[in-house]
Amino acid sequence: MAENMILVEEARDIVLDHVGQMPRVRVPVWKAAGLPLAEDVVTDIDLSPFANSAMDGYAVVAADLTGASEGAPVELDVVGHEAAGHVFSDRVEPGHAVRIMTGAPVPEGADAVVKYEVVQVLEGDGNEGSRIRFSAPAKVGENIRVAGLEAHAGEAVLRAGDVVTPAGCGLLASAGASEVTVHAAPRVGIIALGTELVSPDQVPARGQIRDANSAALMAATVTAGAEPEFFGIAPDDPVAIEQLVLKAAETCDFVVTSGGASAGDYDYVTALVEREGQVLFDHISMKPGKAITFGLLAGKPFLGLSGNPAAAVVGFEMLARPAIRKMRGFSAFDRPVQMARVDREIKKRQARRFYNRAHVERDAAGELVVTEAPSQNSALLGTLQRANCLLKVADGFEGIPAGGMAEVVRIDIPEGTVL
Structure with missing residues (x-):
């Protein structure tokens, strides 16, 4: 396939067009936190299932307190006690009150709750058998949370596509869901290519380097919502590479390699x-990471990234991460983008789009200011570790003057976040 660079957006769209949502699986409700639901969840009861007290106080018949004031207080007898798990089964009749705790069901006959702090206890300890005084009227419904305030039986409390939060897990549990349906985590096969590579636990000899890419890409896979599987390091040998890559394609849902994607003699x-599948593109107008191959192997998406560590991670961020999110059922694929003022001139000598590692923060005036890393060498991971954004410099040869505005892709903020 001839070298024909395409735009980042075109490459991303091609990747997304060739992945689909994973099969649905059932998981315990607490494991759904951070994931989109694959199905609506309908509550089988009203939430809450009964009218309950919004605070500690006394359940009363509001009409009893009509006209109550400091000069003309109303006195009632406390005939019962209502607490969570302890139900007052009788009806509250006029002239009576029931001591009630927050969250307890409002007893039959009562239509208001007066908070404890404004009630004067005349006799007893305030519980059953006591005599109490009210110096103000009460409104019908006062301090009562009605049944079905959250949702009524048969209503969906969360819908397919909604991303579940920890609070959402509690809501689902209250609706009777101990398990929910989500899209399974895709298995992503990770392979490092290069005779020069050795595992991190080895001391490299002259001409060798430790395999840093695999650890970075497996971590990126996890944070994107997938399950990585490491297939090892393949030397610069076409037979060895083919064996590992095809093995990964047979057993995984997505295959990612690093190295062997540019135009060198051993790529x-x-x-x-x-030869074995279909190449959909092999060059992108992007720096770092021009030489990126995407295609299909055994019907599975395959992404061949650069061997340069920073280029590999940026390539994964721009292409593999959105694909994984689609496979898991997310609808938001793009990191938040902000406009920030550059603190120094950004020079550009290539037509490719730049995604420079950078750090953005607000200055004393509250304005966003972005500072690019001192080195954009694609072999360096430390600058990416310290970056919280990628400073975007548009395709073409024009840079950005000091004080100019630039788009920054916030790689530290989840997709779908409103800034």
């Missing part, structure tokens, strides 16, 4: 995909 990835 075999594009040729392998072209």
Whole structure:
């Protein structure tokens, strides 16, 4: 396939067009936190199932307190006690009150709750058998949370596509859901390519380097919502590479390699995909990471990233992460983007779009100011570790003057966040 660079947006759309949502699975409700639901969840009861007190106080018949004031107080007898798990089964008759705790069901006959602090206890300890005084009227419904305030039986409390929060887990549980349906986590096969690579627990000899990409890409896979599986390091040998890559394609839902994607003598990835599957693109107008191959192997999406560590991570961020999110059922694929003022001139000598590692923060006046990392060497991971954004410099040869405005992609903030 001839070198033909496409825009980042085109590449992203191609990737998204060739992945679909994973099969549905049932998980315990607490494991759904942070995930979108695959099905609506309907409550089988009213939430709450009964009218309950919004505070500690006394359940009364509001009409009893009509005209109550400091000069003309109303006195009532306390005939019962209502607490969570302790139900007053009798009806509250005029002239009577029931001591009630927050969340307890409002007893039959009562239509208002007066908070404890404004009630004077005349006799007893305030509980059953006591005599109490009210110096103000009460409104019908005062301090009462009605039945079905959250939802009525048969209504959906959360819908398919809603991302569940910890509070949402509690809401689902109150609706009777001990398990919910989500889209399964895709398995992502990770392979490092290069004879020069050794595992992190080895001391590299001259000409060797430790495999940093696999750890970074597996971590990126986890944070995107997928399950990584490491298939190892393949030397610069077409047979060894083919064996590992095809094995991963057989057992995983998505395959990601790093290395072997550019135009060097020992770069075999594009040729392998072209021979065994279909290459959909192999160059992107992006720096870092121009040489990125995407295609299909055994019907599975395959992404061949650069061997340069920072380029591999940025390529994963821009292409694999949105794909994984789609596979898990998310509808938001893009990191938040902000406009920020650059603190120094951003020079550009290539036509590709730049995604420079940078850090953005607000200055004393509250304005967003972005500072690019001192080095944009694609072999360096430390600058990406310290970055909270990617400073976007548009396609073409024009840079950004000091004080100019630039888009920054907030890689530290989840997709769908409103800034």
